[in-house]
Amino acid sequence: MHPDKKTVLKIAPSILSADFSQLGTEVMKAQAGGALNPATPVDLIKPVLDKIDLLIIMSVNPGFGGQDFIPDVLPKILSARQIIDGHRLAVDIAVDGGINEETARLVALAGANVLVAGTAIFLKGDIVNATKTLRKSALSVIPA
Numbered sequence: 001m002h003p004d005k006k007t008v009l010k011i012a013p014s015i016l017s018a019d020f021s022q023l024g025t026e027v028m029k030a031q032a033g034g035a036l037n038p039a040t041p042v043d044l045i046k047p048v049l050d051k052i053d054l055l056i057i058m059s060v061n062p063g064f065g066g067q068d069f070i071p072d073v074l075p076k077i078l079s080a081r082q083i084i085d086g087h088r089l090a091v092d093i094a095v096d097g098g099i100n101e102e103t104a105r106l107v108a109l110a111g112a113n114v115l116v117a118g119t120a121i122f123l124k125g126d127i128v129n130a131t132k133t134l135r136k137s138a139l140s141v142i143p144a
Helices: 006-016 042-051 071-086 101-110 127-139
Strands: 033-036 054-058 092-096 114-116
Touching: 033 042, 042 071, 054 071, 071 092, 071 101, 101 114, 101 127
Parallel strands: 033 054, 054 092, 092 114
Antiparallel strands: none
């Protein structure tokens, strides 16, 4: 589901409210998600927030790796977290794009609990240590 595409958003609520119980256990294990590009307001996802498990907030414009993080998405992450928590929803917030040690802390502080990193991990010589470093950075701002 992508709220930038109005036709998809019109279809999505009916799909999300459909009864898939007849399709078997593999389908029932599936989760639903939505994505917001940097310029897309968080308000567009509100009508289906109670129907999704994951909200991906893009912190770069989709297309290619290695882009710089767009800081203007931080208020969007914070707003999404406040809405989700205010309605007591079990929705993860993932942030995808420009994630590094510094931005990992910023997005975690804003309310993201899933970070998608590519360049910051795969261009390092040691993928395991790069992943641990990013995780440690994000967790450093989460109260124990």
